[in-house]
Amino acid sequence: MPALWREKIAAKADGQDGRTTLAGGNVKTISPLRSLAVAAALTLTASALAGVAAPARAQGVDFAKAEITTVKLTDSLYVLVAGPAQGNILASVGPDGILIVDTMYPQMHDKIVAALKAISPQPIRYVVNTHLHGDHTGGNAAMARLGAVIISQDNMRKRMAEGPNPSPAAALPTMTYSDTLTLHFNGDDILIFHPLKAHTDGDSIIYFRKADVMQVGDVPASLRYPNIGVEAGGTVDGMIAAGRQVMQVANPKTKIVSGHLGPVIGFREIEQQIVMFEAVRDRVTAQIKAGKSEAEVVASKPTKDFDQARLGGAITPDRFVSLVYQDLSKPK
Ligand SMILES: [Zn+2]
Numbered sequence: 348m349p350a351l352w353r354e355k356i357a358a359k360a361d362g363q364d365g366r367t368t369l370a371g372g373n374v375k376t377i378s379p380l381r382s383l384a385v386a387a388a389l390t391l392t393a394s395a396l397a398g399v400a401a402p403a404r405a406q407g408v409d410f411a412k413a414e415i416t417t418v419k420l421t422d423s424l425y426v427l428v429a430g431p432a433q434g435n436i437l438a439s440v441g442p443d444g445i446l447i448v449d450t451m452y453p454q455m456h457d458k459i460v461a462a463l464k465a466i467s468p469q470p471i472r473y474v475v476n477t478h479l480h481g482d483h484t485g486g487n488a489a490m491a492r493l494g495a496v497i498i499s500q501d502n503m504r505k506r507m508a509e510g511p512n513p514s515p516a517a518a519l520p521t522m523t524y525s526d527t528l529t530l531h532f533n534g535d536d537i538l539i540f541h542p543l544k545a546h547t548d549g550d551s552i553i554y555f556r557k558a559d560v561m562q563v564g565d566v567p568a569s570l571r572y573p574n575i576g577v578e579a580g581g582t583v584d585g586m587i588a589a590g591r592q593v594m595q596v597a598n599p600k601t602k603i604v605s606g607h608l609g610p611v612i613g614f615r616e617i618e619q620q621i622v623m624f625e626a627v628r629d630r631v632t633a634q635i636k637a638g639k640s641e642a643e644v645v646a647s648k649p650t651k652d653f654d655q656a657r658l659g660g661a662i663t664p665d666r667f668v669s670l671v672y673q674d675l676s677k678p679k
Contacts, residue, residue, distance in 0.1 A: 408432050410454035415462045418610055420602055421558050423533050426610040427462050429455060431571070432661040434483040435610045437562040438463060439555065441533030444472035447495075448553050448562045449606075450486030459486060460493075471495045473530065475539060476520060477564025477606060478547045479503045479579060488517040498522045498530075500541045503549030506579055540596070542566065545589035546573070548580025552593065560602045563593050567620035568605035569612050571660025572650070572667035577674045583628050590621045608659055623653045631671045641672045 413433065418426045427436040429451060436459065437448040445463055450456070463471065474490045476499040477483055484507070487497050499520035507514040530537040538554040546565040554561045565573055567590035575581045594614050597603060602611050630649040639647075650657075650664045657664075 413455060415458050417462050420560055424555060424558055424560050425466060426604055427459060428610050431607055431659060432482060434606050435604055437604045439533050440467045440469065443533045444469045446473040446532055447471060448475045449477055449483040450474055450490050452482055452485040453489060456486045456489040473498060475551060475553050476503060477562065478550045479507050488515060491517055496522055500549045500551050501525050506549060542589035542592050544580050544582050544585035546581045546586060547576035554596060559600060560604065561597050562604040565606040566590055566593060567617055567624060568603060569608040570616055570619060570656050571608055572657050572662040572664060574662050575670040575674060577670055583624060583671055583674050587621055587624050590617045593617060627671055631675055635676050641669060644672050645669055
């Protein structure tokens with residue numbers, strides 16, 4: 348089933364321009380944008396990102412100092428960037444209005460609105476959430492108050508509505524889908540699709556097919572240690588599979604917008620992240636089989652040879668190893 352389903356998604360994303368989807372290998376990096384300097388120096392406690400849709404857990408971020416940098420990708424697509432702890436927002440701006448992917452933490456709302464106003468006076472009509480974590484959904488309620496329709500995958504809304512810390516009704520998506528949804532907006536065909544259990548079990552990946560720009564949320568993308576939503580159905584193997592799926596649906600020229608850092612990356616970073624994930628997974632699995640505890644596995648520094656390139660994010664190597672351990676030690 349999953350293989351068939353992936354084929355279906357890849358076929359959907361294969362536009363009428365005759366472009367073929369990628370089978371693997373021989374890829375190159377695309378973007379000069381990744382070296383974008385982000386002025387805001389943010390720090391975040393490791394535990395803060397572990398929460399489910401709990402904006403209150405964003406302690407440690409100095410929101411007063413967090414500034415948004417707007418990066419223009421095309422005439423109608425922009426990325427709002429605010430530092431490693433905040434999810435990058437991809438914005439489609441045009442005659443139909445504004446669509447944004449994710450809403451950062453609630454404290455960022457006014458700055459987001461100001462940054463969008465600086466691009467266009469149009470109303471914010473849609474929000475698409477990549478997943479439920481607070482750094483991506485914290486501003487939902489405020490966006491809904493401005494009249495935006497909030498869209499997510501079914502499982503994301505379910506978890507937000509029913510979890511141990513249920514979100515207020517105003518923050519919940521009002522439109523959900525199961526496998527795919529296409530929005531026709533600002534002249535583009537926007538494919539929203541659901542990878543199987545990946546960063547969480549309710550992830551969405553958003554592909555602007557005509558512009559050839561894809562926002563992938565927190566599946567493996569920019570070089571950092573990603574959070575794994577082990578409390579929300581996310582798994583290590585699912586993260587790896589989603590990284591591969593992104594490379595099937597996208598092509599080597601696609602501008603891939605990462606959930607954090609970047610903001611634009613290419614297949615090369617995804618492949619490097621998959622290599623890292625597989626190596627760390629295998630090392631941690633071997634130690635679990637040998638009866639090691641979480642603390643022992645963390646202390647053995649199984650990410651050591653990958654650390655140097657990945658210290659710019661909000662998740663520390665130790666925190667990442669803990670998350671990998673927690674997933675792999677779950678009874679299957
Ligand atoms: Zn996340």
